[in-house]
Amino acid sequence: MVRPVSAAALLFALFAPLAAQSRLDSGINAKIREEENGHSQIMKTLHVLTDVYGPRVTGSPNLKAAGEWAIKQMQSWGFTNGHLEPWDFGHPGWVNERFSAHITAPVKDQLTCEVVAWTPGTDGTVAAPAYQMQMPNRPDAAQLAAFLDGEKVKVKGKIVLVGKHTIVPVNITPPAKRRTDEDVRAQYDPDNPNGGRGRGRGNDQPPPPMTARQIDEQVDAFLVANGARVRVNDAAREHGQIIAFNNRTYDLAKAVPTVVMRNEDYGRISRLLADGSAVELEFNIVNKVYPEGRTAYNTIAEISGSDKKDEIVMLGGHLDSWQSATGATDNAIGCATMMEAARILKAIGVAPRRTIRVALWSGEEEGILGSQAYVKEHFGTFENQKQPEYSKLVAYLNIDSGTGRARGAGVFGPPAAAAVVRRALAPFQDLGVAGASATTSRVIGGTDSTSFNNVGLPGIGFGQDPIEYNTHTHHTNLDTYERVIEDDVKASAIAIAATLYELAMRDEMLPRLPAAQMPPLPTPTRP
Ligand SMILES: [Zn+2]
Numbered sequence: 001m002v003r004p005v006s007a008a009a010l011l012f013a014l015f016a017p018l019a020a021q022s023r024l025d026s027g028i029n030a031k032i033r034e035e036e037n038g039h040s041q042i043m044k045t046l047h048v049l050t051d052v053y054g055p056r057v058t059g060s061p062n063l064k065a066a067g068e069w070a071i072k073q074m075q076s077w078g079f080t081n082g083h084l085e086p087w088d089f090g091h092p093g094w095v096n097e098r099f100s101a102h103i104t105a106p107v108k109d110q111l112t113c114e115v116v117a118w119t120p121g122t123d124g125t126v127a128a129p130a131y132q133m134q135m136p137n138r139p140d141a142a143q144l145a146a147f148l149d150g151e152k153v154k155v156k157g158k159i160v161l162v163g164k165h166t167i168v169p170v171n172i173t174p175p176a177k178r179r180t181d182e183d184v185r186a187q188y189d190p191d192n193p194n195g196g197r198g199r200g201r202g203n204d205q206p207p208p209p210m211t212a213r214q215i216d217e218q219v220d221a222f223l224v225a226n227g228a229r230v231r232v233n234d235a236a237r238e239h240g241q242i243i244a245f246n247n248r249t250y251d252l253a254k255a256v257p258t259v260v261m262r263n264e265d266y267g268r269i270s271r272l273l274a275d276g277s278a279v280e281l282e283f284n285i286v287n288k289v290y291p292e293g294r295t296a297y298n299t300i301a302e303i304s305g306s307d308k309k310d311e312i313v314m315l316g317g318h319l320d321s322w323q324s325a326t327g328a329t330d331n332a333i334g335c336a337t338m339m340e341a342a343r344i345l346k347a348i349g350v351a352p353r354r355t356i357r358v359a360l361w362s363g364e365e366e367g368i369l370g371s372q373a374y375v376k377e378h379f380g381t382f383e384n385q386k387q388p389e390y391s392k393l394v395a396y397l398n399i400d401s402g403t404g405r406a407r408g409a410g411v412f413g414p415p416a417a418a419a420v421v422r423r424a425l426a427p428f429q430d431l432g433v434a435g436a437s438a439t440t441s442r443v444i445g446g447t448d449s450t451s452f453n454n455v456g457l458p459g460i461g462f463g464q465d466p467i468e469y470n471t472h473t474h475h476t477n478l479d480t481y482e483r484v485i486e487d488d489v490k491a492s493a494i495a496i497a498a499t500l501y502e503l504a505m506r507d508e509m510l511p512r513l514p515a516a517q518m519p520p521l522p523t524p525t526r527p
Contacts, residue, residue, distance in 0.1 A: 029427050031348040032497045036490050041343060043486055045073065045336035046328065049319070050481045054326025056319055057117060058363045058370075059093030059293025063320055067299035070319070070339065070360055074301040077343045079358070081304070084297035087373035089363055091250035093293020094118045096323055098286035101259065105280035106272065113232070113259040114244035114324035114477050120252045121287040126229045130269055130279040131158040135219075140209035148222045156227040159281045161261075162219060165270035166236035168263055178465045179407060181434065187463065188408035188435035190415055190422070213248055220247065220255040230283050231258040234266040242477045244324045246366070257285050296362045298370050303346055305355035305504070310388075313503045314357045315341060315397035315496070318364030318371070318448055325479035329402035329469060333484050335360045337399055341497040345504075352504035354394060361448050364400075365475075371448035375455055382456030382518055394503050395458040395510050397496060398449035402473060404465030405488040406495050409436040411460050412453040416511040421460060424502035431491040432465070440513065443522050456518055458510050462496065 036042075049056070053066035064084070071082035094117050101111040104127065131154055136147050186192055210218075223231055235242040244260040261269075272279050299319060305311065317334030321327020342358050363369030379393060380386035395417075399406065409425065411418040421436035444450045449459035465488065473479040503510065 026427070028348075028350070028501055029498055032344050032501070033494055035344045035348050036340070036494050036497070039347065040340065040490055040493070042336050042340040042489055042493055043484075045070075045339055046333055046481060046484055046489075048073075049332035049335060050326035050328045054321060054328070054332065055323045056321045056327055056332075057094060057323050058296050058320045058366055059089050059091060059290065060095050061093065061290060062095070063362055064297055066319055067297055067360060067362075070299050070335065071301055074339060074343075074358065078346050079301040079303055079342070082301040085300050085374065086295045086297055087363070087370060087377070088294065089296035089366075089369065090294055091118070093290030095288045095290070096285070097288055098284070099259075100284045101261070102282045103265075103269065103279065104282050106277045111265045111281070112240060112242070112262040113265070114242045115285055115287065116233075116244050116255075116258040116260060117246035117323050118250045118252060119247045119255045119258040119287070121285040122230065122257045122283055125282060125284045126159070126257070127280065127282045128157055128159045128229045130161060130273060130281050131155060132161040132270060132273050133163070135163045135215075138208040138210075139215070141218075144210065144215060144218055148218070151222075152226050155223060158228055159230040159232060159283065160223060160228045161232045161234070161266065161269060163234055165267045166234050166263060168236060168238045171238065175466065175471060177467045178404070181432070184407040184432070184434040184463075188422075188437045190418060190435070190437055192437075217249065217254070220249075220258075223256045224254065228256050230281075230285075231256050232266070233258070233260045235260050235263050237263055237476070239472075240264060240477075241472065242324055243322075243475045244477075245322065245475070252289065257283065259283070259285070296370060298362055298374050299360035301358050303342060303352055303356040305352050308353040309355050311354040311392050311394055311509065312357050313352075313354050313394045313397075313500060314359055315500060316359035316361060316448070317398055317400050318362065319360040320362045320365055320370070321479070322365055322475050324477040326481065328479050328481050329473040329483050330475060330479055331364070331400045333403055333489055334399040337489055337493050337496065338397070340493040341500050344493065344497040345501055350501060350504075352501075354504045356500060356504055359396075364448055368444055368448055368451055371451035372444070372454075375451045375457070379455060379457060381454075381521070383521060390457070393452075393457055395460050396449060396452045397460045397462070397499065398447055399462045399464070399492065399496070400447040401462075401464040402467055402469035403484040403488055404467040404469065405432050406462040406464055406492040407432055408434045408463045409460050409499070410439050410463060411436050411458060411510075412439055412441075412449075413458045414438060414511055414513050414517070417458060420502070420506070420510055421499060424499040425495055428491075428495045428498065431495060433495050436460075440517075440519050442519055454521070456513070458512065460499075462492065464492070
């Protein structure tokens with residue numbers, strides 16, 4: 001036996017408040033479980049958001065229509081004050097409507113690619129020789145300019161493969177799909193000094209002289225100026241996975257039609273070119289631009305409160321997605337989960353004391369823009385508060401890491417705030433929930449809860465089992481309905497509904513950091 005006294009003390013500390021809490025809420029928690037297990041709407045919501053409205057790129061008609069549908073759906077559940085809230089995205093909407101790619105010589109075959117957002121279409125079929133531009137490694141601006149100068153005549157009229165083929169090694173030891181209980185408990189253990197901090201990976205290399213974005217933009221400008229027909233990038237991932245982001249200038253005139261090709265097709269063409277074969281390719285890309293997309297929308301609906309209705313508990317996730325799949329795990333399922341958590345409370349007849357507000361964000365993928373615009377508009381910052389709203393927000397709950405069940409929560413604020421959330425989650429250990437820990441980071445990054453943390457408001461981010469998120473679905477062409485595990489997302493909805501109930505009903509607001517302990521606003525580091 002090791003240190004029996006402290007172990008007993010620990011047990012007491014763990015279970016005494018837990019037992020009191022379960023007695024208090026056992027009735028409501030049983031009803032929450034019963035509603036979700038018997039009458040779940042979560043997979044139906046997921047189906048509509050993905051199959052009917054996906055992909056949901058910010059500024060696109062699809063995303064707006066998804067928001068309008070979500071409002072109607074929440075109204076049919078008895079929610080009120082449903083509306084789209086505009087904010088200035090500043091870029092047109094963009095949609096890829098049609099796309100095909102083929103190799104026509106020395107063999108005939110179809111090629112698997114995804115179109116890069118905010119790049120132009122091909123205006124009909126483009127058939128041209130392939131040329132592979134072997135990019136210099138970590139160039140500075142002068143080296144890149146000198147290199148590109150030597151490539152001018154070679155890219156004219158060509159379909160240009162930009163960069164060497166990436167060798168993706170076969171992964172013999174894929175990462176675990178679930179986290180162990182021990183690991184999750186350690187992360188959310190309030191007494192663990194390293195808990196909840198995340199484990200950053202070290203990087204010995206000094207930063208390159210130019211960022212990938214700077215190189216990209218210079219290459220784009222070069223290809224436009226020198227008459228390249230299409231730009232092709234290597235997906236550089238295994239099993240046909242493709243991640244296609246955007247032309248970050250959002251200006252279609254500043255790029256040629258651009259796709260990301262699966263690593264296997266890119267490799268095949270690279271090897272044929274290395275043989276000395278002439279390779280002919282054929283692309284047809286139809287993209288459409290929507291000027292009205294400059295105004296984007298956050299989707300809002302409420303369950304109005306009673307005696308404390310001017311105090312607000314928010315919950316949500318981002319509704320926008322990237323374009324190469326239907327954005328199921330990132331993040332239709334997060335939206336479906338938060339809509340569901342609120343729906344459960346309505347369905348079991350809870351009359352919340354505080355107003356519950358669901359917010360489905362846009363512009364997350366382009367830089368967490370929609371939630372930041374909302375926070376700025378409604379709350380201000382700790383340093384420049386909009387009163388009284390700033391002091392009326394109890395918390396904002398966010399989920400955005402795929403299909404894996406919620407295993408714990410990171411709460412911006414003092415340890416006492418995390419303790420409230422931990423008590424609400426304690427009855428759900430059977431669903432794998434370990435607890436909650438406090439964070440005081442005001443850095444914006446990762447997801448929308450950080451927009452709240454950034455201004456000193458209590459953002460709560462749920463940590464989830466990874467399942468296939470980082471390995472397969474996050475931002476990829478494989479992010480579809482099929483990748484969502486119903487049991488897991490129902491478990492998340494149950495635990496979050498119980499947390500929401502606690503925050504909407506308890507006498508006090510969630511404790512906040514005293515002014516003296518509020519960390520200073522970090523200076524933005526985004527490139
Ligand atoms: Zn996301």
